[in-house]
Amino acid sequence: MADNSDEPVVVLGLGRFGTALARELVTRGHEVLAVDNDGAVVQALAGQLPHVVCADTTDPEAMRQLGVGEFRRAVVAIGTNIEASVLTAALLYDLRVPHIWAKAVTTAHATILSRVGAHHVVKPEFEMGERVAHLISGNLLDYVQVDGDFAVAKTTPPARIVGRPLRDSQVRTRHGVTVVAIRPAATGEFGYATGDTVPAAGDQVLVIGRTDQVESFAAGD
Template identity: 55%
Template sequence: MVVIGLGRFGGALARELARRGHEILGVDADPRRVQALADDLTNCVVADTTDEEALRQLDVPGFERAVVGIGTNLEASILTTSLLVDFGIPKIWAKALNQQQARILERVGAHHVVRPEHDMGMRVAHLVTGRMLDFIEFDDDYAIVKTTVPREADGLPLGQSRLRSKYDVTVVGVKRPGEGFTYATAETVVHRGDVMIVAGKTAAVERVADLD
């Protein structure tokens, strides 16, 4: 995999991918960033990623996956992503700082556009305003949350608690203190202090997480 742009986002991503055993080519125009990651990645080079010939010399067209972590330089982000699209790379992720940049990158041809700061802000907003322990939102208004068992479900099997029928959510996992997560069934008895993984429409899981 090639990671282009080794700032805070791209650098952290490249390091984590390398830690997981992936062979990573890291590319950045800033020699300091390249030097900082040289010992962590399979290969790390200084190059102008808006230069088609420079990318070809690095054999970037031969990669199956690419991540464009360039954020602040909009022109470089767009030109680099456009070149990757022209190369026919099957899977391209690109970082955007705002919705406008995200739309442009999608129109250029990026297969996945991420907004790390925006997404993290949304996630933290949910965590600091309620009883959620974690929150992940997907497309089509669907989310998964980690939250504690509400009072109305305490001591009951999930089937009897009617969380699913009453709130239109699904409890997919339960964790008791000192134990690991287990898959939840209608017969699973939950107690106050247990942690649940709840899936459903965003508003529905928010409602369950706000129950006392």
């Protein structure tokens, strides 16, 4: 199977999200075509992104002239103008772009984007707000929701598992979560956890499981 990790990407919409995304993709070695309909925005980014163009992303002819249909990966990063966002996603679908990501600002917006052909819909503000809420309200150091109510979290080991091999602590049986990695305070580097791993006070652990069980584990319940 071919390695598509550095495939070209077209980013449509250069607000804060789109600009940050385009810059990071370039840093990661991707060829990026960045497009926005605001000439001032394009001019400001001309020295920062290798390929940045001013064009109407809802105009089929303009997108064809830019060769957008030849890209396998496209991101609709337009957020504030929902009509333009939806029309752009639909146009990408009509151009048969096989992998379309789109930013949504509301749940309804996300639903419409999915219905017009976006394969992957993200809600950055909602997802970040949810993540921060979990960090503020619990004992988690970091938190990423994987799917539905499943999450990966970084936390400190509860007192009941400190100083004992994970095998003896029976974390999965008692707490419903799996400790997948540990960062000993002494080394500061994460490594895979095994049944023989002995967490110490001050270490950090990565756990995966249902969100409520992860939070309960972190709280020491």
